[in-house]
Ligand code: DX5
């Protein structure tokens with residue numbers, strides 16, 4: 642299992658130190674919120690640039706914004722591995738094209754209420770499906786078990802068609818819910834409050850990484 646700690650819950654007054662505590666993870670999950678697509682604002686390209694310059698980890702950027710197209714360049718750094726956009730946001734096709742032009746891997750996410758089938762036409766061309774297991778907008782929410790069925794669905798389609806995407810889960814992930822995700826085909830776990838509320842984050846990452 643690959644692990645992507647969500648930096649949203651970190652203490653930003655000591656960002657560099659916080660980044661060091663999670664350096665054994667596979668990716669840093671970076672949540673971008675515009676106050677329109679979700680009822681919250683996080684931070685933008687300038688802070689993300691500082692994150693990018695102060696970590697050796699690859700970045701997994703999660704854009705919860707209404708118009709992702711105009712933000713793709715701003716979040717394309719040398720260590721940006723994935724940019725994930727929401728199916729529910731504007732200009733999806735053009736945005737995917739732009740992410741590919743920037744030589745970044747493409748992720749698409751769906752909110753909890755969105756039908757999983759809407760992603761069918763995209764699956765053969767993308768690198769990551771992000772299943773939201775909470776309503777996007779805030780860290781620290783409770784895991785929604787209804788997301789498990791979606792993971793299983795994308796996992797079966799992947800096997801059947803030999804697709805290449807990762808199946809990432811975001812929201813309310815801890816050791817217990819992470820195990821359920823693993824059993825249902827998840828390949829990357831995002832964890833925010835669970836890891837950042839821990840004294841020993843290295844151990845926390847190891848624990849999640851062992852799940853299968
Ligand atoms: C929610 C964000 C998540 C969030 C996860 O909108 O996309 O990445 O930071 O936080 P936890 O793990 O605390 O649910």
Ligand code: ZN
Nearest residue numbers: 670672703811
């Ligand atoms: Zn996220």
